[in-house]
Amino acid sequence: MPLPAIPRRVKIGDAAAFAGITPRAIRHYHAIGLLAEPERGSDDRRRYGYDDMIRLLWIRRMADAGISLDDIRAGFEGATGIEQSLARLEESLASKAAAIEAQRAAVHRLREVGSPLGLLSPLVSSRLHDLPPGALRPADLDTLLVTERIFGPLGAAVQADRFIVLATHPELRAEEDRLAEAEKSLDDTMSPGDPRIEDLAAQRCAHETALAVTIDRSGLDEALDNLLDQEDEHTGEEEGGARMSAMEAIGKMPYDFSPARVRYEERVIELLHPADQDGGTPEAC
Incomplete structure (x- = not known):
């Protein structure tokens, strides 16, 4: 059986098709010195021979492996x-593989949980996955998302106890x-000195105290300790983006609080943590 006609040299379109690249890529290789300019035919078009094709095939393989064109050229030059x-x-590549695996795990959790809760860290989502549908409100998930960003998975897992108690009481x-x-x-129409702020802060303090007591009695803290023992490797691994301190993160998260609302939040903290106030006298909610 006779062989088909075998060309001694081919045009750029045929060279590109055989190598699995584009004529534009070949022209770029010429421009950056990765591939020498070949001989031209009588029609002044480039013609590529066997050695050119071998070079193109190796370039293609190395590029597919993720090696930069500069490094490919350096390799050819023996630098x-x-x-x-x-x-x-x-x-x-190892870092990218780890990132892809983390993405796959997040998608798996999202499908398994069936709500945005699955996008939080495993430490948090596993803490809350037994709650009935609708027990967690969108605002609860928003709060957990922010807390996880500021304080990490452990901080959000601790805060999850609050939402478990709210969902079950x-x-x-x-x-x-x-x-x-x-x-x-507590909007911009209210003065920061309005006496209603003090009254509402006391009510919030009493409510937070009741939540803390319920959490303590429920044994949720002990359950969290057990969960941490089992999943310690997850803490600190799920945070995307650059890490920053809690204070830096808090300073970058905007809240549309009026001066009255800011004073209220400050007063709630003072009531809940009297020992932290310089020279303060312990107060009761």
């Missing part, structure tokens, strides 16, 4: 330092809703 470039590439949820509605009145 020193290529090993360091390859080591950096390997580290980068209707009287505490009702009081939480009542206080949240009352706090909306």
